[in-house]
Amino acid sequence: MLSCEEVVERASEYLDRDLGRWGRLKVRLHIAMCKHCNRYVLQLGLTTRLVRSRPADPLAPHVEDQLIESFRQAPPEA
Amino acid sequence: MIEPQSFEALLQGDEQAFRALIRRHHANMIAVAMRYVRERAAAEDVVQETWMAVFRGVAKLRDPAAVVGWIYAILVNKARTRGKRDRRTLTFSDLDADGGPSQPAVSPDRFAANGRWSNPPLPWDDIDPERIVGGRQIWAHLGAAIEALPPAQRAVIVMREIEGQDAASTCDLLGLSEANQRVLLHRARARLRQALEDIVAMKGDAPAADKT
Ligand SMILES: [Zn+2]
Numbered sequence A: 001m002l003s004c005e006e007v008v009e010r011a012s013e014y015l016d017r018d019l020g021r022w023g024r025l026k027v028r029l030h031i032a033m034c035k036h037c038n039r040y041v042l043q044l045g046l047t048t049r050l051v052r053s054r055p056a057d058p059l060a061p062h063v064e065d066q067l068i069e070s071f072r073q074a075p076p077e078a
Numbered sequence B: 001m002i003e004p005q006s007f008e009a010l011l012q013g014d015e016q017a018f019r020a021l022i023r024r025h026h027a028n029m030i031a032v033a034m035r036y037v038r039e040r041a042a043a044e045d046v047v048q049e050t051w052m053a054v055f056r057g058v059a060k061l062r063d064p065a066a067v068v069g070w071i072y073a074i075l076v077n078k079a080r081t082r083g084k085r086d087r088r089t090l091t092f093s094d095l096d097a098d099g100g101p102s103q104p105a106v107s108p109d110r111f112a113a114n115g116r117w118s119n120p121p122l123p124w125d126d127i128d129p130e131r132i133v134g135g136r137q138i139w140a141h142l143g144a145a146i147e148a149l150p151p152a153q154r155a156v157i158v159m160r161e162i163e164g165q166d167a168a169s170t171c172d173l174l175g176l177s178e179a180n181q182r183v184l185l186h187r188a189r190a191r192l193r194q195a196l197e198d199i200v201a202m203k204g205d206a207p208a209a210d211k212t
Helices: A004-015 A021-033 A035-053 A061-073 B004-011 B015-033 B040-060 B064-085 B137-147 B151-162 B167-174 B178-205
Strands: none
Touching: A004 A021, A004 A035, A004 B178, A021 A035, A035 B137, A035 B151, A035 B178, A061 B015, A061 B040, B004 B015, B004 B040, B004 B064, B015 B040, B015 B064, B015 B151, B040 B064, B064 B167, B137 B151, B137 B178, B151 B167, B151 B178, B167 B178
């Protein structure tokens, strides 16, 4: 039986399905019985989904314009 | 991943297509460059030079799926060179820089001696992506937490979760072993989870007037 601390260390690999069959089963058994670890794993998954869906910060307009200006001066080679 | 139409537009030198590309990747590129050069200004230089190389070379590309990896390969190459020139390249490994190879992702203080939670995760009833998409607070908080990650963790999370690169190409681009990449990703996620827990705790303590 894994300890909570061990489950937490494997949580990312569990979510990414990178654990072997046996490793995966051990985590599943633990989180089926431990509400704290279950919560931790769910929250880690939610964190990942939030990071992925976070809208990009807008770029300062002068940065973009400056880059586009240099783009105009150096158009791609055909 | 670049859409086929956008790829065609890039090949044809379409300005709007480049604007879209810049908007989508510029900030992420700065984040990755900062793994190699620690000064923000140097990272900005490196990213700008990278864009120049992208503008010049993009017409030679054939595969839309390879565009993002190609951009980052140029970036990392330039950033590494610049880092060496500035003598800011770290002589110790990223894992040391990010807290030591044996340091766990979650503070051992939160566990009892038998490995069980003594200070378990707080419930997150308030953080539901569907409910918070309208509110910007969570995005700002998460953005700040990503920026505050140790450089190698930040580079890995940007490549994996934001730029959508797989583990193999992330290892390749950042010169990491598979094991290091996995540890850095896990630590980064654990820290970001903690940052979200902190905002939940803060909200719990906030006076009712602050709640909207
Ligand atoms: Zn547990």
